[in-house]
Amino acid sequence: MNTDAAPALARARSGGAVPMAELHCHIEGAARPALVLELAERHGIDLGGIVRDGAYVWHDFTSFLAAYDRASLVFRDAADYCRLAEDHLTGLARAGAVYAEFFMSPDHAASAGVPGEAYLAGLAEGIRRAKTATGIEARMIAIGVRHLGADRVEAAARFAATHAVREPLLTGFGLAGDERIGTPRDFARAFDIARDAGLGLTAHAGEFDGAENVRETVEILRTSRIGHGVRAVEAPDVVRMLADKGIALEICPHSNLALGVCPDAASHPLRPLVEAGCRVTLNSDDPPFFATDLAAEYAFAASAGFGPGDRLGFTRNAIEAAFVDEATRQRLLQQLVVSAIALGAPSSSG
Ligand SMILES: [Zn+2]
Structure with a gap:
C-alpha cells in the first residue's frame, strides 16, 4: 500500500476535508456497539x-x-483485540485520519482474563492490518489507572518499559482513571520508569480536577502532553505555563460536554486556549460512548469558527506532539504540506 494514496490525502487533494490526527482515545472506549x-x-x-x-x-x-x-x-483473546484495533483504525482512516494514537490498559485486559502480552500483540497486529489496508499510521500508549493505586500504576509503567523494547508500536506511557484520587507525586516513580525507557509521557489532568493539578502534573511528572487540560483555563498563569512550555493539550470537546465538564458548546474553552497560544489537538476520547467520532470533533472546531487552515493546524500540532519516531513524523508533516496546498490553506496557521 502506497501511503501517499491514503484516503485522507486523496480527499484533501480533491478539495475535501482536512486530514485529521488523534492522540487521545481509549481503545476499549472506541469499540463500536x-x-x-x-x-x-x-x-x-x-x-x-x-x-x-x-x-x-x-x-x-x-x-x-x-x-x-x-x-x-x-474482548477475550488476541484475535478480539486485533479486530478492535483494526476496526477502529480503518474507520478513522476512512473518515480522513492520517495518524492515530490510542491508550491501552493492561489492567483492563487483565480484568477480562487476557494476559498483557496477548493484549499487546493483538492490538499491534490490528494496527499493522489497518496500515496495510488504508495507510494509516498508529502507535499505542500504555496507561496506568490512578484509582487502582501507585503500585498498579508502577506495574503498568514496567509493563510499558519492558514491552516497548520488543514492540516498536508501543511508544508512550500515560495516566488515566479518577483524577481526584492521588496526587502527581504518588505517580512520580512510575513516570521515572517510563521516562528512563524512552517512552513519551502524557497524563489526564484538568478534566475533573482543576488547574493546579495540571501545573503539578507538568512540573512533577514532566509530561510533554496533558490529557484534556481544559480546566487550566481557570488559572491564567497555568495557561501561560502550558503555552510557554509548548505542552500539547489533548482536548476532547464532546467528552467534556457528555460528562458535564463543560455545560454547553458555547462555554467550551477550546478557543480561549488556542488564543492563549496553547498547542491544542482534537480528540474523541471514548467516541461511541459520547456519540462522537474524530470527524465530529473537527466539525465542533469548525462550528466554533476555526477554518480549514486552523483545523489543519490542529492536525499539525498532533503530529508534532506525537510519540513517534522522527522519520515518520517528518513524513507525516510533509503530507500535511501537500494537503495544505490542496486545500488552499496556509501551512503554518493554527
Ligand atoms: Zn481519556
Whole structure:
C-alpha cells in the first residue's frame, strides 16, 4: 500500500476535508456497539442492557464507567483485540485520519482474563492490518489507572518499559482513571520508569480536577502532553505555563460536554486556549460512548469558527506532539504540506 494514496490525502487533494490526527482515545472506549454485540454473542456474554438501539446506554459518570467496563469484557483473546484495533483504525482512516494514537490498559485486559502480552500483540497486529489496508499510521500508549493505586500504576509503567523494547508500536506511557484520587507525586516513580525507557509521557489532568493539578502534573511528572487540560483555563498563569512550555493539550470537546465538564458548546474553552497560544489537538476520547467520532470533533472546531487552515493546524500540532519516531513524523508533516496546498490553506496557521 502506497501511503501517499491514503484516503485522507486523496480527499484533501480533491478539495475535501482536512486530514485529521488523534492522540487521545481509549481503545476499549472506541469499540463500536455492533462489534461489542457480535463478540458478546460469540462468547456467550450477557451485556446487561448496556447497548440499546445500536448505542451505549448510560446516564451519569458512574453508569458510564460501568457500561465501559462491561463492554470491555467481551474482548477475550488476541484475535478480539486485533479486530478492535483494526476496526477502529480503518474507520478513522476512512473518515480522513492520517495518524492515530490510542491508550491501552493492561489492567483492563487483565480484568477480562487476557494476559498483557496477548493484549499487546493483538492490538499491534490490528494496527499493522489497518496500515496495510488504508495507510494509516498508529502507535499505542500504555496507561496506568490512578484509582487502582501507585503500585498498579508502577506495574503498568514496567509493563510499558519492558514491552516497548520488543514492540516498536508501543511508544508512550500515560495516566488515566479518577483524577481526584492521588496526587502527581504518588505517580512520580512510575513516570521515572517510563521516562528512563524512552517512552513519551502524557497524563489526564484538568478534566475533573482543576488547574493546579495540571501545573503539578507538568512540573512533577514532566509530561510533554496533558490529557484534556481544559480546566487550566481557570488559572491564567497555568495557561501561560502550558503555552510557554509548548505542552500539547489533548482536548476532547464532546467528552467534556457528555460528562458535564463543560455545560454547553458555547462555554467550551477550546478557543480561549488556542488564543492563549496553547498547542491544542482534537480528540474523541471514548467516541461511541459520547456519540462522537474524530470527524465530529473537527466539525465542533469548525462550528466554533476555526477554518480549514486552523483545523489543519490542529492536525499539525498532533503530529508534532506525537510519540513517534522522527522519520515518520517528518513524513507525516510533509503530507500535511501537500494537503495544505490542496486545500488552499496556509501551512503554518493554527
Ligand atoms: Zn481519556
